[in-house]
Amino acid sequence: MNETMVCAVGNVATQPVYREPASGPSARFRLAVTSRYWDREKNAWADGHTNFFTVWANRQLASNAAASLSVGDPVVVQGRLKVRTDVREGQSRTSADIDAVAIGHDLARGTAAFRRANANANAGEAEAPVTPPRPEPAWETPEADTEIAAPRPRPEHAAVT
Numbered sequence: 753m754n755e756t757m758v759c760a761v762g763n764v765a766t767q768p769v770y771r772e773p774a775s776g777p778s779a780r781f782r783l784a785v786t787s788r789y790w791d792r793e794k795n796a797w798a799d800g801h802t803n804f805f806t807v808w809a810n811r812q813l814a815s816n817a818a819a820s821l822s823v824g825d826p827v828v829v830q831g832r833l834k835v836r837t838d839v840r841e842g843q844s845r846t847s848a849d850i851d852a853v854a855i856g857h858d859l860a861r862g863t864a865a866f867r868r869a870n871a872n873a874n875a876g877e878a879e880a881p882v883t884p885p886r887p888e889p890a891w892e893t894p895e896a897d898t899e900i901a902a903p904r905p906r907p908e909h910a911a912v913t
Contacts, residue, residue, distance in 0.1 A: 779814035
C-alpha cells in the first residue's frame with residue numbers, strides 16, 4: 753500500500769494529551785509549521801504562513817512523547833500524512849494529521865539530553881541508575897610537521913530567488 757510519508761519541522765503548539773485505551777497508549781498534540789522566506793525589501797528573514805497538523809503517536813512513542821514534549825519545543829516529526837475532509841454544522845472542514853513514526857527535538861535550535869526508556873518500568877522493577885557521561889577519549893594529535901587544514905565556514909541559508 754502506498755502511503756504519503758512526510759517530515760515536518762516545527763514547534764509543539766499544544767501540550768501532548770496522553771491516553772491509555774485498551775488498544776494501547778496513544779498521544780496527540782498540535783504541531784505548528786511556519787515557512788520562512790527572505791524579504792528583499794526588509795533585507796531580512798520573515799515568517800510566512802503557518803500550517804497546523806495534529807500529530808498522533810502510539811505505543812512506546814506515545815509514552816515517550818508525552819514525557820518529553822512541552823509547548824514551544826522545536827521538533828522534527830516523521831510519519832504518514834492523512835488529510836481528511838469533514839462536514840460540521842453544514843461547513844466543510846479539512847484537517848491534516850500525521851501518524852508519527854518518529855519524533856525528536858530539533859537540535860538545530862537547541863540541545864537535548866537523551867535518556868533511554870526503561871523497558872522494565874511497566875513491570876514494576878526499579879529503574880537502572882543513570883551512568884555518568886564518559887570523558888572524551890584522548891584523540892591523537894597530528895605531528896608538528898603535518899599541516900592542519902582550517903575548517904571550512906558553514907554556508908548561511910541562501911535566499912531563494
